[in-house]
Amino acid sequence: MDNLTHSLVGALLGQAGLKRKTGLAMPTLIIAANIPDIDAVAVLLGGSQHLALRRGITHGPIAMVVLPLLLWGIMLWFDRWQTRRGKRPESRLPVDTKWLLALAYIGCLSHPLFDWFNSYGIRLLEPFSSQWFYGDTIFIIDIWLWCALIAGVWLSLRGERRGRQNWRTPALVSMSTIFAYIAANGLITGRAEQLTGNAVQSQFGVVPAMVVANPVPVQFWKREMLWRDATHYGQGSFSVPDAVSLDPKIGKHNMGDAEAVAQMARDKNADAFLFWSRMPVLREQVHGSSNVRVLSDQRFGNPLVQDRFTVAVPAENPEK
Structure with a gap:
């Protein structure tokens, strides 16, 4: 999912009552809900190589153990650093180390769960297995999910500021609505x-x-x-x-052409694309005086995004 959705999920968890468990609860939940996406630095590699690196090791079981511990340590250091400098807000609750660690894990685990819901794919078992998992349930940017999340967080915050005893209720209702929505979409996909x-x-x-x-x-x-x-x-x-x-x-998707696929795999961008692609299509096209082989994926055939999910490699001359 997009990072706005992940951030709102963290905020909603906080407004459901978890923010009152310890100081720094809300920033910990929001940061933790986004931290697996540190693999986004892979886009600096250029081309399509980042496709083979995203949603892998930082979304797998080892990361789900290590990343919350790292965030927990940073948040504890930050609280103590502010205290030493006399900058710690008086309104902040005391930091409960056990609860802060628990919230780091809760926020972090929410990330692969919501990433799994779309059709882009996630390697939930990396590095033990490179198998891709797909939920095919909701679009990667879902406006209805945004509406439910924003409404739950905003109404809960408004109720809290007005001193209402039931300020958590909108967040809890929003959470229940979201999971009912996701379940309904899962049934639609199956049907x-x-x-x-x-x-x-x-x-x-x-x-x-x-x-x-x-x-x-x-x-x-x-x-x-x-x-x-x-x-x-x-x-x-x-x-x-x-x-x-x-x-x-x-x-014809031409993925049965072993020679052509092997040639594509010798190109680092095409090899990364083949590792990531779920429904690859291989075409040969003429560009000027030469032929090129083009890899695409059925899932991303929309002209608005198709260029981001294609790889072109000059076709080798079989006579050479």
Whole structure:
């Protein structure tokens, strides 16, 4: 998910009552909810190499143990540093070391949970396994999730400032609504994939090896449907409750061309892309007087983002 969502999740946890457990609770929850994204520095490598590094080691089990400990140590140091300098706010609660550590873990663990909900992918077991996991449940930037999170945090803060005893209630209601929303979207995805698989068999006479219900922006009741078998791929759409529409045009993804794939893998950007890609498509195109092989991913076929998720490599001349 985007970092605004992660930050709001941390803030909502605080407004649900956790902020009263110890001093520095709210900043710890918000920072912890974002800290696994320290792997974002990988974008400095350029090209597509960052795709193979993101959502991996810093989102895996070792990081989930180590990162909260590091943050805990930094927050304890910060509190003591402010105290020595006479800068510690008088209104800050005393720091409870056990609760501060617990909140660092709670905030940090919320990050891979929410990252898993979208179709981009996350390696939850890295470095023990490089398997990608996909929730296919909500879009990577979900405006309805934003609305629920912002409403819960804002209403809770307003109630707290007005001295209301039930100031935690809006945050708790928001939290319950969010998980009900996510669960409902999970059911929509399951229904969409089942019906689309049946429709592909009926319309094209093939049993798809993979069917993915790709969440779309704003319209949570719809899915972009993607499917493929050993040689072909296609797409379509789904809308609640059971409206499936398949594009009659299908194409060859060419991932069975072992020689071409091996050639692509010799390029560091293409190799990283192949490691990350879930539904790769390989095409050969003519650019001027030379041919290039282009890798893309079905999940990111939208023209607005397609250029960010493609790799082009000059085709090798088989006669050389």
